[in-house]
Amino acid sequence: MRTAIAWRALFVSLFLLCATTxxxxxxxxxxxxxxxxxxxxLGIAFTSxxxxxxxxRTGGFFRSTDGGATWTFxxxxxxxxxxxxxxxxxxxxxxxxxxVVRSDDNGGNWVSTGFINYSCGVYAIAIKPDGTVFxxxxxxxxxYRSTDNGNSWTALRNGLPSTGSVYSLGRDSLGQIYAGFSxxxxxxxxxxxxxxxxxxxxxxxxxxxxxxxxxxxxxxxTAWGPFFRSxxxxxxxxxxxxxxxxxxxxxxxFGADGKVFAGTRRLSGAAEGMGIYRSEDDGETWSYLGPxxxxxxxxxxxxxxxxxxxxxxxxxxRSTDGGDTWTRVAAGMKATDVYSLLFNAEGxxxxxxxxxxxxxxxxxxxxxxxxxxxxxxxxxxxxxxxxPVLAMTSTGVIFYAWGGSYEWAAGGIARSRDNGNTxxxxxxxxxxxPAICITIDRRDYIYAFFQNAGLYRSRDGGDSWQxxxxxxxxxxxxxxxxxxGTILASGFGWTPETSGVFRSTDEGRTWTRVGLYxxxxxxxxxxxxxxxxxxxxxxxxxxxxxxxxxxxxxxxLDMWGSPIAINSEGRIFVxxxxxxxxxxxxxATWTYYSDASFDGQFLNFAFDxxxxxxxxxxxxxxxxxxxxxxxxxxxxxxxxxxxxxxxINLGSNGTVPVAILSSETFDATTVDPLTVTLSxxxxxxxxxxxxxxxxxxxxxxxxxxxxxxxxxxxxxxxDTSTEAVLEGKTFSGRRIKGTDTVKVVP
Numbered sequence: 001m002r003t004a005i006a007w008r009a010l011f012v013s014l015f016l017l018c019a020t021t022x023x024x025x026x027x028x029x030x031x032x033x034x035x036x037x038x039x040x041x042l043g044i045a046f047t048s049x050x051x052x053x054x055x056x057r058t059g060g061f062f063r064s065t066d067g068g069a070t071w072t073f074x075x076x077x078x079x080x081x082x083x084x085x086x087x088x089x090x091x092x093x094x095x096x097x098x099x100v101v102r103s104d105d106n107g108g109n110w111v112s113t114g115f116i117n118y119s120c121g122v123y124a125i126a127i128k129p130d131g132t133v134f135x136x137x138x139x140x141x142x143x144y145r146s147t148d149n150g151n152s153w154t155a156l157r158n159g160l161p162s163t164g165s166v167y168s169l170g171r172d173s174l175g176q177i178y179a180g181f182s183x184x185x186x187x188x189x190x191x192x193x194x195x196x197x198x199x200x201x202x203x204x205x206x207x208x209x210x211x212x213x214x215x216x217x218x219x220x221x222t223a224w225g226p227f228f229r230s231x232x233x234x235x236x237x238x239x240x241x242x243x244x245x246x247x248x249x250x251x252x253x254f255g256a257d258g259k260v261f262a263g264t265r266r267l268s269g270a271a272e273g274m275g276i277y278r279s280e281d282d283g284e285t286w287s288y289l290g291p292x293x294x295x296x297x298x299x300x301x302x303x304x305x306x307x308x309x310x311x312x313x314x315x316x317x318r319s320t321d322g323g324d325t326w327t328r329v330a331a332g333m334k335a336t337d338v339y340s341l342l343f344n345a346e347g348x349x350x351x352x353x354x355x356x357x358x359x360x361x362x363x364x365x366x367x368x369x370x371x372x373x374x375x376x377x378x379x380x381x382x383x384x385x386x387x388p389v390l391a392m393t394s395t396g397v398i399f400y401a402w403g404g405s406y407e408w409a410a411g412g413i414a415r416s417r418d419n420g421n422t423x424x425x426x427x428x429x430x431x432x433x434p435a436i437c438i439t440i441d442r443r444d445y446i447y448a449f450f451q452n453a454g455l456y457r458s459r460d461g462g463d464s465w466q467x468x469x470x471x472x473x474x475x476x477x478x479x480x481x482x483x484x485g486t487i488l489a490s491g492f493g494w495t496p497e498t499s500g501v502f503r504s505t506d507e508g509r510t511w512t513r514v515g516l517y518x519x520x521x522x523x524x525x526x527x528x529x530x531x532x533x534x535x536x537x538x539x540x541x542x543x544x545x546x547x548x549x550x551x552x553x554x555x556x557l558d559m560w561g562s563p564i565a566i567n568s569e570g571r572i573f574v575x576x577x578x579x580x581x582x583x584x585x586x587x588a589t590w591t592y593y594s595d596a597s598f599d600g601q602f603l604n605f606a607f608d609x610x611x612x613x614x615x616x617x618x619x620x621x622x623x624x625x626x627x628x629x630x631x632x633x634x635x636x637x638x639x640x641x642x643x644x645x646x647x648i649n650l651g652s653n654g655t656v657p658v659a660i661l662s663s664e665t666f667d668a669t670t671v672d673p674l675t676v677t678l679s680x681x682x683x684x685x686x687x688x689x690x691x692x693x694x695x696x697x698x699x700x701x702x703x704x705x706x707x708x709x710x711x712x713x714x715x716x717x718x719d720t721s722t723e724a725v726l727e728g729k730t731f732s733g734r735r736i737k738g739t740d741t742v743k744v745v746p
Contacts, residue, residue, distance in 0.1 A: 028597040030615070032334060033365025033622045038356040039335025040619075041310030043083040043094070044300040052308065053107055054316060055079025055094055058619025059335020061107045068308060068318045071332040074107040076599050078619070081123045081137075082298075088131030089149050095122035100135050102150045113150035126169035126177060134177055134194060136166025143169075143179060145194045159197035161185045168210035170218070178234060180207030180220060187220060189234050200234030211252035213260065219283060221249035229283050243277035243286035253299035253307060261307055261323060262286065263296025276309055278323045289323045295355060313337065313355025338616030340389040341606035344419045345396030349606070349614065351622050352390055358400060360420050365614070365622050371420045388437050388478065388526075388604065393444040397461060399427075401448055403434015413438070413448055415462050429456050429465040441481035449476035455489060457508060468508030473498045480527035482535060486550050488514075490525035490537060501525055501537065503551050516545055516554050528564045534586060536572065538562040544574060546587050557587045565605030565613065567629050573613065575602035584631060598623065610732030628733040635668070636661040637726050637738035639678075641698050641707070645743040648724075650717060655684050655692065655709035658726060660738065662703035669695055671736065673708050676728035680716035683708045719744050 039056040046052055052064040060076040083094035092103040093113075100115035100122055115122065121138030128134075133146040135153075141161045144153045164183035171177050177190045179197070186202035187210065205222040212218050218230040220237075227242040227249060242249060244264045251263040260279040274293045277286040295312035302308065309317040315330030336353035343349055349361045351368070359368045389401040400414040400423070413428030413435055428435060431453035438448045446458040447468075454471035458464060468487075470476060475498075476491040486505050493499035501514040516539070525539040535547040537554070544559040561576035572583040579594035580602070601618040608614065611630035615623045638659040639646040648656060658678055662668040673683050673691035684692045692709040699705065717724065726738045 029593055029595040029625055029627075030598045030623045031626055032620060033361070033368075033614075033624055035334055035361070035365065035368035035621050036336050036338065036351050036353050036356060036359035036370075037330040037333050037368070037621070038311075038313055038315035038353060039330070039333050040297065040312050040337070040355070041316055041335075042079050042081055042297050044298050044308045044310050044316070045083065045085045045092070046300065046302045047085065047090070047106060049303045051106075052302070053083075053085075053092065054310065054333070055083045056333075056335040056619065058337055059333070059621075060619065061094075061103075061110075062333050062335070063107055064329075067302075067304075067306065068316060068329040069331065071316075071330070073332070073334070075103070075110055077101055077103075077110045082125050084125045084127050084133075086127050086131050086133065086149065087129045088127075091149055093125050093127065093133055093135075093150060095125060095135070095137070098122070100125065100133075100150065113146070113153070115144065115150075115153055121165065123165060123167050124169040124179075126171050128171055128175060128177075128193075132193060134169055134171075136169055136179060138165040140164070141166075141181070143194060143197075156190075156194045156197070158195060159190075159199075160188060167206070167208050170210050170212045172212050172216040172218075172233065173214075174216070174233075176233065178210055178212065178218065180210040182206045182223070187218075187234055201230065201237045202228060209249055209251065211254075213252075213254040214256075217282060219252050219260070219262075223248075227283075240283050241285075243279075243288070244274070250295075250297060251299045253301050255301050255305060255307070255322065257305075257322070258282075259322060261289075261299050261301070263299045263309055265295040265297070265312065276307075276317075276323060276326070289319075289326065291317055291326045291328070311355070313353065315356070334621040335619050336621050337603065337618050338620075338622055339603055341604055341614055341616050341622065342390040342392055342398065343606060343608055344392060344398060346419050347609060348419060349608070349622070350390060350398070350420055351616060352400065352402075353621075358390075358420060358423075361622075364608075364612075365624055371416075372414075372423045388439065389435070391438045391440045391446070393440055393446075393461070394442075395444070399438055399440070399446060399448075399462060401428075401435035401438040403436065403451065413446075413462060427462040429453070429467075431456075437476065437478055439479040439481065441485070442483065445481070447479045447481065447487070449479060449489070449491075451475065455479070455508065468504070469511055470502060474502075478526040480529050480535065482529055482550050483533050484550050488527050488535065488551050490527055490539075501527075501551075514551060514554065516542060516556070526563050528566055530566045530572070530586070531568060531570050532586075536564050536566070536587065538564050538574065544587070559587070559590060563602065563604050565607065567607045567611055567613075569611075569630055571629055571631065573605060573629070575605070575615075610730075611734060612732075628735075630734045632735040632737050633666060635666055635726075635736045635738040636663065637740050638698060639724060639740040639742060646724075646741060647743045647745045648712065648715065648717065649745055650712065650715060651746075652712045654712050656681075656712050656715070657707055657709050658740075659696075659698040659705050659707050660726070660728075660736070661699055661705045662701075667703075668706045669704050670730040670732070671706050672729055672731045673706065676708050676710070676726065678710040678715065678726045679721075679724045681710040681712070681714035684711050717742065717744055 039059045043055040050067040054062045061074045062071040079094045081095040100113045101110045103110045123137045126134045136143045143156045164181040168180040179188045188197045189200040190197045209221040220228045226239045228237045230237045248265045250265045253261045262277045276289045279286045298310040307319045317326045318329045338351045340352040351359045358371045398416045414423045414425045415427040431450045433450045433452035436449045449455045455468045456465040476489045478490045480488045490501045502511045504511045525537045537545045544557045545554045547554045561574035565573045574581045578598045581590040600620040604616040606614045611628040613625045641659045660668045673693040695704045724742045
């Protein structure tokens with residue numbers, strides 16, 4: 001797999017040398033909108049009572065200086081599992097991908113510590129008061145130690161098991177270090193700064209979470225097993241009742257008043273009861289605090305006693321009353337994973353964010369509102385590619401496919417008949433499996449694939465559903481229906497027979513597997529149909545393919561990237577890295593656009609009515625391009641209407657009238673006269689800066705045209721000029737261009 005990726009990256013690098021490349025050094029192509037706010041927060045720490053640091057898995061590092069009320073982006077460094085602040089140096093250590101990185105300026109800048117971890121995974125960090133750092137991860141039982149603030153590391157093996165990942169680390173007030181292991185080998189303890197280790201309990205258990213309170217009581221939660229507590233340094237353990245048997249106890253925090261807080265994540269499809277629990281009797285009994293059914297990834301208590309909870313997608317929650325009430329505090333934290341975008345019938349933008357619900361913007365992403373906090377649970381994309389989960393009928397009814405990860409049963413189809421204001425959460429078939437993807441064809445037939453259940457279709461707006469096939473064994477990620485009614489389904493399978501692209505020409509009764517270049521097991525593709533009916537498919541295995549005959553045969557375009565988006569003019573966009581390829585000739589040639597200001601991974605695209613491109617981004621919310629994607633529209637103009645030839649005296653201090661004519665495909669009244677120039681000359685302005693323009697039916701074809709007057713003296717023409725060029729933009733930003741003949745006279 002690594003070889004294939006490397007060759008693909010090499011090919012694209014070589015391709016970029018041959019393809020046209022465009023950059024935007026002054027005007028960035030992308031600008032981030034103001035949300036949706038939230039993110040997968042995996043670590044919270046405090047450097048003062050009101051100075052809060054939060055590390056997200058996909059959106060970078062954030063800081064709040066007002067106790068969590070607002071957040072400021074600090075750095076794109078991604079906290080993959082945990083971070084911790086050194087009591088001795090004040091440096092911050094974070095697990096980021098295969099490395100432990102360090103910040104010496106409160107999270108603004110980060111450097112690699114050169115952490116040695118050949119298995120590429122860091123799950124736990126613990127720091128002693130003297131600054132000694134311990135780190136563990138997926139490294140065959142090895143724990144690493146640094147005594148020089150992360151500048152060098154020593155591998156510790158004496159007494160540790162030969163297999164297993166270090167899922168959790170903790171220290172007690174005596175300076176002893178505790179490590180919780182996977183592979184059902186229990187907990188190990190070191191009393192000599194990591195030189196030697198002994199097993200102190202829970203053999204036969206995989207310890208996911210380990211935390212130590214101010215009294216050195218150790219709390220440990222085990223995978224698919226019970227919850228334990230030790231009050232004697234791990235020598236003996238008491239089994240306690242888990243506050244929520246259907247969920248993982250993923251994190252603990254301890255208040256100065258002896259309260260214990262536990263954050264839980266869902267273990268199976270049932271989401272009920274996820275959130276935060278509190279114990280006031282050392283873990284013997286627990287009470288549920290909320291927030292409602294939210295996966296909690298980390299907990300921390302600041303010096304003021306305020307409790308902070310990081311969530312898997314929904315940002316940060318805070319309680320200032322010991323956990324009795326909770327407030328979501330994510331203002332400025334634009335770190336959501338937006339998997340699907342849709343413009344509703346009113347032109348409002350809907351964004352479905354993983355584990356953060358459906359949000360809507362009425363003002364191009366400047367402000368966002370959460371539509372339904374109950375529709376939280378989004379699929380982790382298989383093979384790193386998200387599924388399209390929002391779709392709309394021609395009458396404006398919106399459908400949302402939602403569910404858990406691969407093995408979770410929760411989810412289904414939700415429907416909104418009022419532009420997303422309210423939702424019916426269960427209108428799909430009652431099947432045991434989450435909804436993975438959804439699409440709607442020109443007849444308003446709805447197609448949805450359910451994990452472990454198959455592909456279903458509804459012909460009556462979601463009231464009833466019929467099974468079409470592609471049942472368990474297939475894992476469909478994208479569905480498309482061609483103008484001819486052919487159904488195409490693409491996805492991942494555990495065998496070559498269940499992987500790839502499947503085609504049905506008989507309403508889904510029978511299916512044939514489509515042969516593609518480079519196909520094989522684990523094939524995943526996303527299918528898009530262009531306005532001319534041509535089909536484009538992106539694969540994480542073999543790149544971009546095109547079919548011009550309704551999916552019967554395919555051409556490999558020697559292009560890689562995902563997702564694909566095609567605007568109403570047929571201009572194609574394929575995301576690749578921080579930029580994208582674009583084609584205006586049906587994929588025959590491509591231009592690469594790059595933007596150094598963008599740092600993220602595109603998950604999906606959507607166009608508004610004016611051709612602006614919006615992108616859902618992994619860990620970055622929603623981004624929007626700064627100019628319309630529509631190509632320059634060639635328009636018909638008439639200089640000095642009603643006269644010929646169009647004589648111009650450059651010495652005149654008057655104006656030259658120019659008509660921009662409407663047509664069947666262009667409305668001239670949408671032109672912004674303030675943007676119009678004719679051979680460099682602007683439209684004359686009247687009092688208060690009003691442009692000299694009017695609407696008239698110049699050519700008497702029943703359509704209103706626009707007549708503008710440009711400054712004659714400003715025309716950039718010469719005595720030999722025979723043509724003048726008009727340029728401008730519509731109010732939506734679409735560029736226009738037109739030419740007409742001129743005759744320059746003395």
